[in-house]
Amino acid sequence: MSPSVSAISIQGLTKDFSVTLRGVKLRAVDALNLEVAEGQVYGLLGPNGSGKSTTIKIILGLLDATVGDVRVFGVPANRVEARRNVGYLPEAPYFYRYLSGRELVKFYARVCGVSGATLKARVDEVIDWVGLSGAADRRVGTYSKGMLQRIGLAQALVHDPKLIVLDEPTAGVDPVGSAEMCELIRKLKHQGKTVLITSHLLAQIEDVCDRVAILDRGKLIVEGSVLELVGQRDRQALIVDPLPEADLEALRGWLAARGHTLNAVEQPRARLDQLFLSKVSRPGRPGGASAGVGSNEVPLDAKP
Amino acid sequence: MSVASVPFSFSRLSLIAGNTFLEAVRQKLFNFLLLLAVGLVASAQFFREFNFGSSELKFISDFGFGALIFFGSALTIATTAQLFFSEIENRTALTLLAKPLWRAEFVFGKFLGVFAVIGVFCALTIGLMMALLWHREGQLMDIRPEDFANGRLIAYGDLVVVGVLQWLKFGVLAAIVLLIASFSNTNLFTVVTGFFVLVICHLQYLARDAWGNVDNPLVGLVVRVLGFVFPNFQLFNLADQIGQGAGVSPIVALQVAGYAVAYIGVIGGLAVYSFRNREI
Ligand SMILES: Nc1ncnc2c1ncn2[C@@H]1O[C@H](COP(=O)(O)OP(=O)(O)OP(=O)(O)O)[C@@H](O)[C@H]1O
Ligand SMILES: [Mg+2]
Numbered sequence: 020m021s022p023s024v025s026a027i028s029i030q031g032l033t034k035d036f037s038v039t040l041r042g043v044k045l046r047a048v049d050a051l052n053l054e055v056a057e058g059q060v061y062g063l064l065g066p067n068g069s070g071k072s073t074t075i076k077i078i079l080g081l082l083d084a085t086v087g088d089v090r091v092f093g094v095p096a097n098r099v100e101a102r103r104n105v106g107y108l109p110e111a112p113y114f115y116r117y118l119s120g121r122e123l124v125k126f127y128a129r130v131c132g133v134s135g136a137t138l139k140a141r142v143d144e145v146i147d148w149v150g151l152s153g154a155a156d157r158r159v160g161t162y163s164k165g166m167l168q169r170i171g172l173a174q175a176l177v178h179d180p181k182l183i184v185l186d187e188p189t190a191g192v193d194p195v196g197s198a199e200m201c202e203l204i205r206k207l208k209h210q211g212k213t214v215l216i217t218s219h220l221l222a223q224i225e226d227v228c229d230r231v232a233i234l235d236r237g238k239l240i241v242e243g244s245v246l247e248l249v250g251q252r253d254r255q256a257l258i259v260d261p262l263p264e265a266d267l268e269a270l271r272g273w274l275a276a277r278g279h280t281l282n283a284v285e286q287p288r289a290r291l292d293q294l295f296l297s298k299v300s301r302p303g304r305p306g307g308a309s310a311g312v313g314s315n316e317v318p319l320d321a322k323p
Numbered sequence: 324m325s326v327a328s329v330p331f332s333f334s335r336l337s338l339i340a341g342n343t344f345l346e347a348v349r350q351k352l353f354n355f356l357l358l359l360a361v362g363l364v365a366s367a368q369f370f371r372e373f374n375f376g377s378s379e380l381k382f383i384s385d386f387g388f389g390a391l392i393f394f395g396s397a398l399t400i401a402t403t404a405q406l407f408f409s410e411i412e413n414r415t416a417l418t419l420l421a422k423p424l425w426r427a428e429f430v431f432g433k434f435l436g437v438f439a440v441i442g443v444f445c446a447l448t449i450g451l452m453m454a455l456l457w458h459r460e461g462q463l464m465d466i467r468p469e470d471f472a473n474g475r476l477i478a479y480g481d482l483v484v485v486g487v488l489q490w491l492k493f494g495v496l497a498a499i500v501l502l503i504a505s506f507s508n509t510n511l512f513t514v515v516t517g518f519f520v521l522v523i524c525h526l527q528y529l530a531r532d533a534w535g536n537v538d539n540p541l542v543g544l545v546v547r548v549l550g551f552v553f554p555n556f557q558l559f560n561l562a563d564q565i566g567q568g569a570g571v572s573p574i575v576a577l578q579v580a581g582y583a584v585a586y587i588g589v590i591g592g593l594a595v596y597s598f599r600n601r602e603i
Binding site for chain 2: 076079080081082083099100102103105107109111112113114115116117118126127129130131132171174
């Protein structure tokens with residue numbers, strides 16, 4: 020396959036929904052152009068109802084484009100072949116509640132053609148990878164929101180796709196869980212996967228994405244690499260021990276002598292989510308790679 | 324760039340069928356089916372006091388088939404609609420159809436899963452009914468041996484054949500309900516329309532008898548087209564022939580089975596066509 024083929028290529032995409040019986044149309048996506056290169060982590064941002072999920076569903080062939088050309092690794096998105104290399108986690112995922120987590124992942128693996136000796140190994144591997152080993156034999160109906168997102172990620176990865184599409188993977192997930200989700204996404208990037216992700220948690224998107232696009236009412240309003248968009252090239256921050264006032268004055272003088280100015284002196288603050296991460300403990304999970312699951316699960320025969 | 328094509332796969336189809344069946348099992352639908360079948364057949368026992376002799380056996384068999392047809396139809400419509408819409412309403416279809424999977428595999432997988440569930444119901448009802456008949460026949464043989472000079476009267480093989488034909492008829496009904504569900508937005512609409520179509524399928528022969536030979540060629544044509552579009556469910560009622568004359572003719576049984584399979588194929592195909600354009 021030639022490297023020039025984008026993982027996702029969207030050209031002139033418009034999607035209308037008819038929302039009333041009289042045929043009044045609602046334009047959910049409006050003349051959208053987007054290219055996601057292979058190996059990138061790409062963030063799709065925008066307020067509620069801006070057309071993110073609609074765009075994603077068209078990429079997956081679940082909806083048909085009204086106008087426009089959408090290709091996944093060069094294959095038109097409405098063809099079954101296009102979905103060979105794609106894993107998808109829908110927003111607010113919900114799965115067959117009567118299956119156990121392991122059965123669920125196994126079912127999707129077999130649908131994707133994973134079979135024989137690799138099947139069990141692959142299922143165990145992804146379940147372990149998303150940190151759900153402890154709860155894999157429980158019914159999915161008993162899972163918490165965070166666990167549903169994790170099992171959803173496991174089913175999206177089970178056939179080892181090249182492109183992974185995650186629609187709000189951190190919605191309803193606690194800060195520990197969403198930090199871990201970001202960690203998993205980074206690992207996917209290191210494995211050479213392409214990831215398309217939507218989220219409202221912009222700080223997280225910023226940490227994990229290479230490029231972002233912002234949609235508003237179906238239109239693309241900003242697109243670019245995160246560094247280009249938010250990096251301030253004309254500023255630099257130095258972090259030092261607390262300086263007495265006199266030293267600070269001296270530093271100002273030193274800088275002024277070289278034609279620089281000291282723009283701001285402020286106390287760096289830990290972000291609240293970092294504080295949360297350092298304080299909230301998840302016992303019994305070595306290495307901090309907690310699973311967001313089963314932390315307060317006690318074996319029934321355990322005596323306190 | 325070319326990506327290897329994804330051929331239609333019977334193993335994926337059967338995976339979906341298996342999962343649909345499993346849903347029915349795990350959601351405790353079968354406990355209900357078992358109760359229903361036992362209740363139906365057991366209620367035939369209430370009529371034992373009539374003690375008609377061998378005609379009592381005929382009564383049990385008629386009662387059993389009547390119950391099978393009535394409850395089987397209701398169950399087919401409700402189960403098909405439920406198992407289809409649980410997939411749409413819980414948005415599990417979203418995840419599933421985002422896999423490399425043909426929508427035809429989804430629709431026919433759902434069909435086979437439902438068909439298997441109904442098969443279990445038919446087998447339970449017919450099996451229990453046969454056990455009851457066998458038992459009662461044995462008792463009657465002791466009480467009035469003169470009625471049973473030539474051995475047992477009930478043709479148990481024919482009971483099985485007629486049971487299988489009813490199962491196939493429910494298959495046609497399930498395909499019709501899937502076709503309605505493929506474009507309908509709600510479970511309720513599907514169930515109501517399904518019942519409506521069921522009634523038409525059972526009664527269309529009346530229209531054909533009444534108007535099929537009317538001189539007006541237009542009316543005749545309409546009636547004939549209707550008779551073609553809607554399968555004639557009356558054809559499947561071979562229960563009356565059990566134990567009469569030569570019993571159920573194997574040729575007729577095969578013809579009726581072929582009729583059912585043809586309708587399932589065509590209606591299932593239409594359901595796939597309509598579902599392919601559905602926005603999930
Ligand atoms: N099936 C549908 N029928 C009609 N309108 C729809 C349908 N799906 C989405 N829409 C409309 O399209 C617009 C875009 O919806 P979409 O779900 O893509 O937004 P989103 O960006 O994912 O929002 P959120 O952040 O809330 O998930 C909304 O106005 C929505 O009401
Ligand atoms: Mg959305």
